[in-house]
Amino acid sequence: MAEIPKVQTVALVREIGGPVEFPTDYPVPTPGNNEVLAKILYTGVCLSDLHTKDAVAAGPDGIPITRFKLPHIGGHEGVGRIVGLGPGCGSDLSLGTLVGIRFASRVCRRCEYCLAGTEQYCLKGTNHLHHEDGSFQEYIALDADYLTILPDDVDPKVMAPVLCAGITAYKGVLGANIRAGHWLAVIGAGGGLGHMAVQYAKVLGAQVIGIDAPDKRDFVLGLGATEFVDFVNTDPVQRVREITGLGAHSAVVTAGSTKAFSHACEMLRTGGTLSCVGMPPGTAKFETPICAIVIKALKIVGSVVGSMSELMEAVELTRRGLVRPQIQVRPFKDLPHVYEEMEKGTLKGRIVLEVSSS
Template sequence: MPAAIPTTQTVARVYELGGGVQFEDDYPVPTPANNEVLAKVLYTGVCQSDLHTKAGTAAGADGNPITNIKLPHIGGHEGVGRVIALGPGCASDIHVGDLVGIRFASRICRRCEFCLAGKEQHCIRGTNHLHHEDGSFQEYIALDADYLTVLPQDIDPAIIGPVLCAGVTAYKAVLNCGLRAGEWLVVVGAGGGLGHLAVQYGLAVGAQVLAVDSGSEKEKFVKELGVHAFIDFAQTKDLIQDVHDITSGGAHAVVVTAGSPKAFKSAADMLRVGGILSCVGIPPGKAFIEVPVCTIVIKGLRITGNLVGSLKECLEAVELVRRGVVKPKVSVRPFKDLPAVYEELERGDIAGRIVLKVSQDVD
């Protein structure tokens, strides 16, 4: 490795589930192995999933807490870094100086049915930066060169991090709705980190967007994004009736981005015949969608889930941001604000997304 690369770095580690974040300034900088690159982490978003994982409340596919988590663990999966060294065996199209993303998925097998179908986020042998490998809450990180997220070099690294998880997830959720121009999309949790991106990707496909959230600040925020209507769920006397009145019979699709069981409780009732419920937010614990089977059958409803997206879909989501069609609202904070950001996430009082500045860019 070049002499300019330090041997130690600052990282944010969690030693036990439910424990606090501990910053360490003498953690070893990794040496990139075969087919790996070393990247200097510049910025990273902070996702609700990081909070749930740290707290030990992240739910798996069976609804039980995920326990297969590397401990001690360095979280973070919305990072943007710059390649500063190449390990042996890297392809010739990867260069020192490239901007790269640190996403949820870290390594894939490229051979299972999901990888072959372009759904590699479901790879049966895949690993991720949320549970299995150290993520972007550190100054330097080794990344798999064969599954590298090479970003356009003219993007703003301060805003693109959240697009690598929240953005691609919101984009995928909107795609799964199959909306046509002029159809109604309801976004529940519209003012949050995921929600404000779902609003904009919905507008990008020509949908009429009805935002559901609470508070005057979030109302002002989403209206500035261009939503066609807003409902404050804490103030309305009949949320379902309001949705049906505004949309003239119910939404064509509802995207639930909030990670709260209450957010899902009445989502299906907002839909018209043939509507799609697109689920994004994952509540902690074993939460359920309680919809009568007769409702699903008679109204012809469809329910779909969205676990981030493929690398191709991620780069599509990034491209819409690069072109200015979608504009993430980020607040940049110092790296060591991470514990305070976790507290704010627990209170639910963040509009948009918090991004941490981890280190200075390479000169």
Template sequence: MAESGPSEKFPETQTVALVRELGGEVEFNTDYPVPKPGRNEVLAKILYTGVCQSDLHTKSGTAAGPDGNPITKIKLPHVGGHEGVGRIIQLGPGCSDDVKIGGLVGIRFASRICRRCEHCLAGKEQYCKKSTNHLHHEDGSFQEYIALDADYLTILPDDIDPVVIGPVLCAGLTAYKAILNCQLKLGDWLVVVGAGGGLGHLAVQYGRAQGALVLGIDKGLGKRDYIMSLGASDFIDFTASSDLIGDVMRITDGGAHAVVVTSGNAKAFAQAADMLRINGTLSCVGIPPGKAFIETPVSSIVIKGLRITGNLVGSLKECLEAVELVRRGVVKPKIEVRPFRDLPVVYEELEKGRITGRVVLKIAKD
């Protein structure tokens, strides 16, 4: 079992983006301690990281829990980020032989699991009640170095592009899981609400990879051209439509087989179920702040035989499947690379809905 040698030296401090209290401003601390890997842990140098809407909600103190109330049990000071790609530079004692120095690893939402509960045993470890994550409990990828559980590593193929893979570890995985939960057949109609966003543009592509005909819904002429370039069959600008449900019914010849709502805006869910045909599936992804509700009559759900499913990221196995489709070029994330210190500006743009695709921050200095 390899470990880094005693002659190897690593920095004692690093630069991190932290928030001292929920709702506070992001500040860059250049004197934050570099963690030392414990037993069955590795130390990774973070190369790139995506910026997720969940990072913004958590930092702002508006991230909703299962009961709709804000999540307040968050490690402070808070270091967010859960779409990172890093390279292993040090092994703690007890790491297995398949963990190698120099290997690429992902920093995902989930950080540690129990491996023994019913959810872990069923391959649905994202629901492990004893789990921790890089958003609420442990420092995430908005830092230069990170310690990771070697027994739950997201080991990435050596030939992936670390620049584009970060967003796949959360946005891509969640979109992929949402598509799987739709149980689509070849030629089914899939509506993606928020199709031009960080999650939406990936849902369009994972849906196309399943053989679906995709109708993208978003706003703006630029979004139309972009979403159609991803392989969508049609597009609706919801700000220009006087009868959104009617337009969906006309284009899909009677309603979608599935609707994936990727937007974190409560209004996006208001009419989503009305877009479905008999036995259709509403796949919920975006989590609006506060207690948002699906405004659908129970009679409609019963009489039309609708399915409603939620998607909390996905398992490690599903993550690697989502990564593989990107590695093979079937799915191509749209990213914009920016410097690490642009994070506060990126948060502002996310709040205003001005980002198409995903922003990726360059963390490593070399």
């Protein structure tokens, strides 16, 4: 294995709201006790990277995110290989192993949420978006005890989006509580999360109605959606009612617009479930009247990424070719342009940056 350099190229944001710079002299981390050093091959770009660097993201109840690390290095859906083992790493870890870089970086394993297998909500948890440098760098130190070990027989660039978009969409579809044959509406079906949600819902037996702008029609139907609804030129609520009769059994909102959430509630039949995974920037509020939620007996659930065990289920679905992330690979330094395209909302599927070629 090649020698590990002392410095590396990273995508750095010095101040919140500042530009992305690519310094070439950022230190390569030294793996500490029970840490591995991984060389990053590919990383996906998530909308929350864009929102976080511009500080339009907020924590629960609109509370600003605390312990935010500056300068900031984003990226939380990376795939790399172990190139170094810190002191105390178990003998089950070896150089060359394919690993994932996810949103969560460390968990305590002792709090109520960790013990319940929902460690993504760990009370002492840290993540690669706010607290630690993420996958927009060539080398990263990772906690060996909370390491995402990937199967060896996968294409790292295709697996990268599963690490955030995939698990988030998968958990959103699980939360929608569907059964085979149910109508499930995916709002934002052509986007990074949405195009994965369409496929997970298909695998679980749902009839999917993909909702997005008209230029995404062929893309969404190509993913296996039963119907496509163009929300620009038609009334999406009326169309979903026409297709389903009573309304959809469930809706997964992967879009980041407030209106999408109220539309979703209107599309649901009585007793339906709304699963929220998209996040409008800032402190956007629900616009649905409470009486509508009561009278229609709606269930509204939210989720953030998913647990390690749910991630491994999502990884397996892609390894077996049942869910195929649709990716466009770009050079690492294209990140600022990718952010511009994300703001326009015109991207189909997921952008994956090539950080290093081997």
